[in-house]
Amino acid sequence: MASVTIVFRKNKVNKNGEAPIFFRVIKNRKSSYISTGFSVNESDWDESNKRIKSTAKGKEHKETVARMNAVISKRFTEIQNELIEVESTQKSITTKTIRETLHGKPPLDFYQFADSVVENYGYENKPGTHSRTKSVVAKLRAYAPNLQFGDITPKFLADYEKHLKTKKKQPNSINTIHANFKFIRLLFNKAYQQDLIDYSINPFLKYKVKTEKTNKEYLTEDELELFRNAETETKSNLDLHKNMFIFAAYTGGLRVSDVLQLQWKHFDGTNINFTIKKTKGQLSIKVPIKALEILEKYRPEYVNQNAFIFKMLPEGILNKSAKDLDTEISRSTAIINKNLKTIAGLAEIEKNISFHISRHTWATRALRKGISIDKVSKLMGHAAIKETQVYAKIINSELDNAMDVFNL
Numbered sequence: 001m002a003s004v005t006i007v008f009r010k011n012k013v014n015k016n017g018e019a020p021i022f023f024r025v026i027k028n029r030k031s032s033y034i035s036t037g038f039s040v041n042e043s044d045w046d047e048s049n050k051r052i053k054s055t056a057k058g059k060e061h062k063e064t065v066a067r068m069n070a071v072i073s074k075r076f077t078e079i080q081n082e083l084i085e086v087e088s089t090q091k092s093i094t095t096k097t098i099r100e101t102l103h104g105k106p107p108l109d110f111y112q113f114a115d116s117v118v119e120n121y122g123y124e125n126k127p128g129t130h131s132r133t134k135s136v137v138a139k140l141r142a143y144a145p146n147l148q149f150g151d152i153t154p155k156f157l158a159d160y161e162k163h164l165k166t167k168k169k170q171p172n173s174i175n176t177i178h179a180n181f182k183f184i185r186l187l188f189n190k191a192y193q194q195d196l197i198d199y200s201i202n203p204f205l206k207y208k209v210k211t212e213k214t215n216k217e218y219l220t221e222d223e224l225e226l227f228r229n230a231e232t233e234t235k236s237n238l239d240l241h242k243n244m245f246i247f248a249a250y251t252g253g254l255r256v257s258d259v260l261q262l263q264w265k266h267f268d269g270t271n272i273n274f275t276i277k278k279t280k281g282q283l284s285i286k287v288p289i290k291a292l293e294i295l296e297k298y299r300p301e302y303v304n305q306n307a308f309i310f311k312m313l314p315e316g317i318l319n320k321s322a323k324d325l326d327t328e329i330s331r332s333t334a335i336i337n338k339n340l341k342t343i344a345g346l347a348e349i350e351k352n353i354s355f356h357i358s359r360h361t362w363a364t365r366a367l368r369k370g371i372s373i374d375k376v377s378k379l380m381g382h383a384a385i386k387e388t389q390v391y392a393k394i395i396n397s398e399l400d401n402a403m404d405v406f407n408l
Contacts, residue, residue: 002025002026002027002083003025003026004023004024004025004026004076004079004080004083005023005024005026005050006021006022006023006024006036006050006072006076007021007022007023007024007033008020008021008040008042008045008047009021009022009033010042014039016039017041018039018040018041019039019040019041019042019045020035020036020038020039021035021036021038021039021040021045021052021072022034022035022036023035023036023075023076023079025079025083027198028198028200034079036071036072036075038052038068038071038072040052051069051072052065052068052069052072053065054066109146109147109148110147110148110149110151110152110187111137111141111147113149113187113190113191113196114137114140114187115137117133117186117187117190118130118133118134118137121133122323125321125322126322127321127322127323127325127326127327128326131326132179133183136179136180136183136184139164139180140160140180140184143160143163144156144160149188149191149196149197149201150197150201152184152188152203153203154203154206154207156203157181157184157203157204157207158207161177161181161210164176164177164180165177173212174210174211174212175211175212177210178209178210178211178212181204181209182209185202185204185209188202188203188204189202216360217351217352217353217357217360218357218360218361218363218364219249219349219351219357219361221365223347223349223351224246224249224361224365226347226348226349227242227245227246227343227344227347227349227353228242228246229347230242230343230344230346230347231346232343232346237335237339238339238342238343240310240311240312241335241336241339241340241343242339242340242343243294243297243298243310244256244259244310244336244355245336245340245343245355245358246290246291246294246358247259247291247294247295247310248355248358248359248362249358249361249362249365250287250288250290250291250362251272251285251287251288251291251362252283252285252362252379252380252381253358253359253360253361253362253363253379253380254272254285254358254359255276255277255278255356255359256329256332256333256336256355256356257277257278257329257333258274258276258277259310259355260308260310260312260313260329260332260333261274261277261308261313261318261329262274262308262309262310263305263306263307263308263309264299264303264304264305264306264307264309265305265306266309267287267295267309270286270287271284271285271286271287272284272285272287276381278381279381281381283379283381285379295309298310298311312332312335312336313325313328313329313332314328333355336355337353337354337355340353340354340355341353341354359380362380363376363380366379
C-alpha cells in the first residue's frame with residue numbers, strides 16, 4: 001500500500017533562503033517526490049501541522065498563506081484518492097509509475113517495453129536473437145493482444161503454456177515453451193532493473209519454467225570412421241560438407257557458423273585462431289593431423305588470406321550487414337544438414353545427423369581420451385563449465401552401463 005505525506009525539504013534551500021514543499025509518495029520503502037510549487041523560509045513552516053505559518057499580521061499576507069495551505073491540502077487529498085485508484089486498477093506499480101500516473105503519464109504497456117528490447121537486438125547487430133525474440137513476442141501478442149506487466153500472473157503463464165502445448169496447427173514442445181518463457185522472464189528482470197515494476201509482481205517467483213531432457217546424439221569412433229569413409233565424389237558438395245563435418249569433429253567441435261567463416265588468415269600453420277561468432281570470445285585450437293589433411297585438400301597454390309577455407313558463403317558477405325551474414329549462414333547450414341543426412345545414409349548410420357552432432361562427437365571423444373572437462377569447456381568456447389557437464393554425464397552413463405556386465 002502506498003502512502004503520501006507532506007515534507008519540507010530544508011536540505012534543498014534556494015538562493016533566497018527558501019526550501020521547497022513536496023508530497024512524498026512511499027511504496028515498498030521507495031520514495032518519489034511531487035512538488036507543490038511552493039517554497040518558504042524554515043521559520044515560516046509549521047512542521048507539526050504540515051502547514052505554512054501566518055507569521056505576519058497583515059490581512060493580505062494571511063489570505064495568501066491561507067490560499068497556499070488550501071491548495072496544498074486539496075492536492076494532498078487528490079493524490080490520496082488517485083493513489084487508491086491507481087492501486088486498484090494496476091497490479092504492477094512502483095513509486096516511478098505512481099509519479100508518472102499522477103503527472104498524467106500512462107503506465108508502460110508490456111508490449112511497448114518488449115518491442116523496445118527486441119529492437120535493441122537489431123541495433124546491436126544480433127539478427128538471430130532479434131528474429132527469435134520478435135517471434136516470441138508476436139506469438140504472445142496473438143494470444144493476448146493487450147497486456148500490462150501485472151496481467152502476466154502465474155495463472156496466466158499456466159494457461160498460456162497449455163495453449164502452446166495444444167495448438168491445433170503447430171503444438172510447441174516443452175523446450176520451445178521453455179525458450180519462450182525464458183525471454184518473458186528476461187523482460188520482467190529488465191523492467192525491474194529499470195524500476196518500472198516491483199520485484200514482487202514477477203510471476204516467475206512462483207511459476208517455474210519447465211524443461212525436458214534431450215538426448216545429445218553423437219557418433220561413436222566406429223561411426224565417425226564410417227562417415228569419413230563414405231564414398232562421395234571429389235570436389236562435390238557432398239564431399240565438401242562431409243569434410244567440414246569431419247574437420248569440426250576433430251577440431252574442438254567448431255560450430256557450423258564458425259567453420260563457414262574460417263579464412264586462411266585464421267590458420268597459422270598449426271592453429272586456428274578466430275573470434276567465436278556466438279560468444280565473441282577469442283579461441284585458438286591446435287589442428288589435429290586428420291583435420292590438417294582436410295585443410296591441405298582445400299589449400300590453393302596461391303593463398304588469398306581473406307578467402308574462405310570452405311567455400312560456401314559468397315565473397316564479400318563479411319562486408320555486408322550482420323543480418324545479411326546471418327541469412328547466408330542459415331541458408332548454407334540448411335543445405336549442409338540436408339547433405340549430411342544423405343552421407344549418413346551412404347555410411348549406413350541410422351542417426352539423425354546434423355552439423356551440430358560433430359560438436360557432440362568431439363566433446364564425448366575428448367572426454368573419453370582423458371582431456372579434463374575444464375579444457376574441453378575452454379576449447380568448445382563455452383561461457384560456463386556447466387554447459388560442458390552434460391557430456392561428462394554421457395560418459396558416466398556409458399561407464400555405468402558397462403558395469404552392468406557384472407549383473408549377468
